[in-house]
Amino acid sequence: MAAGSHGQVRLFWRSFSRNQLALAGGVVVGALVLVALGAPWLSPHDPHRPDVKKILDPPSRAHLLGTDQIGRDVLSRILYGSRVSLAVGFVSVGIATALGVILGAASGYNGGIVDAAIMRLVDLMLVFPRFFLLLAVLAFLQPSIWTIMAVIGLTGWMGVARLVRAEFLSLKEREFVIWSQSIGASAFRIIWRHTLPNAMAPVLVAMTLGIPAAILTESGLSFLGLGVQPPYATWGNILNDGRDSIEIAWWLSVYPGLAILITVLSYNLLGEGIRDALDPRLRQALGRPARDGR
């Protein structure tokens, strides 16, 4: 953060480190990133190699979380699945944030007709039940991890746009902005150097809470069979496979969902912790933590 002189970082840390739940969330999020990066070394088996002799084996010492319909190791598939979740979470939230910041900044800085137009667009996008919109768009595209990232990002920028706009509306009345205008600084420079850095705190929180929402959405789509396609292992499509064997192989349905739960919970705890530590006032502005992005 640009506002991050040492004093502010220390203030933030003092308040954040007192929140044990948020710390725990942060530790788990960090561990999950390491797991995703280290999946090839951590996995006990090849996640894609079938084994006809071990079809639907219950959890055992050789396969801690059991095997699936074609004998693949579930633990390894879940470890590899974390890469998809993480990638989708980061990239789609990146897209959504970039769009939201650009549109929100344009809206808040310019005001007037630009503002009205962008805010009506936000209203419009929010009228579509997101899951229906995602499904409709995916029906016209080839499902791949890239299209999933793109559509989740393109349908998730509205919250950030509103936040950035609100920050800009109050910031542009402040002296340092008015002074910069009076000495003839360009709009781009004022936004980039002065207002945007000061508006980043809520955006950072929205990003942290946006990642779990994107992960939930991706796993929902993959669960329906419309997300990331096999043979890629994702938490959603392992659950989708498990649906057919629900009467004989509970481990296929239980463990991947547990992975989603732990991941989303940790990001939400971390995000709320950051929010409270940055500024208790944001509690109201940002409202509730991420549920799925529907």
Add this chain to the structure above:
Amino acid sequence: MIPYALRRVALAIPLLVGITFISFLVIHLAPGEPVELQTGDLGIKSSAQAIESLRKLYGLDQPLYVQYWSWVTRLARLDFGRSFAPDGKPVLQKIGERLPITLFLNIIEMLLILALAVPIGVLSATRQYSVFDKITTVFVFVGFATPDFWLALLLMILFGVQLGWLPISGLRSPTWEFLSFWRQHWDFLSHLVLPIVVATFGGLAGFSRYMRQSMLEVVRQEYVQTARAKGLSEQAVIGKHALRNALLPVVTILGLSLPGLIGGSVIVESVFAIPGMGQLMVQAVFSRDYPVIMGNLVIVSTLTLVANLLADISYGLVDPRIRVGRRGRS
């Protein structure tokens, strides 16, 4: 009140036009024309007739504005075209068959959420930091993080497979016809239990949290202190003065969260094989039944728009400050 309501309606009209516009854009998202996609992509040899009907439906050889205009005028006459499925039914009829069960489930779900979230929120707000409050806070966080399809699978394993108490798919048992009158109703209800539990669970977390927050804000207001100061019982202070005001914002949130609830029915309906709008949508996406997809998108978002509008208007009805105020939703 009337001018306020009219103003809200006037604001909704451009959104309605916007809905058709975005939906129209979606048709043209595909890199190729949807006709090619439909025939080439799935490796199905569509009959020349089907291709012709698609071309005619969207007028794909005409300029974009002509296509849009003819599409919108057909929508205005409630002509959504015919499904590509072998039955070839009109889209509107297909949606009409599916809509009631989805609406039914959503209304029950909303009533349940309200009935549970309000007392939970009030109790945890009036006893902030008590054991009850802490337990509900944990519940809220876990509730937010639980994927609904996973919860559905867990409940199916527990109540359907292990205990065998409840049916896990569809709306009726295969033997339904042969059951007595009361048994038929019981059968239908028992099929609804798990879907409703799953759908309610997700929304409950959000609403009880929201209710708690709203209540916490209200009990700090001066008129609540005044009510206490004049010697009213705690019950009267909370139940009459505070609760009414704390409920106000919840009305709006309920309206605004409707797209989420309806969207959630996609998952619930496909897991439990309930023949509603959500399942129709998923089936249409798999079979690339474009007229059904577009019809679904337009109708579901229009319904959402109407629900938001009603929430807005009823908010104005119960809270006079809103009618005069500058409260835009943006």
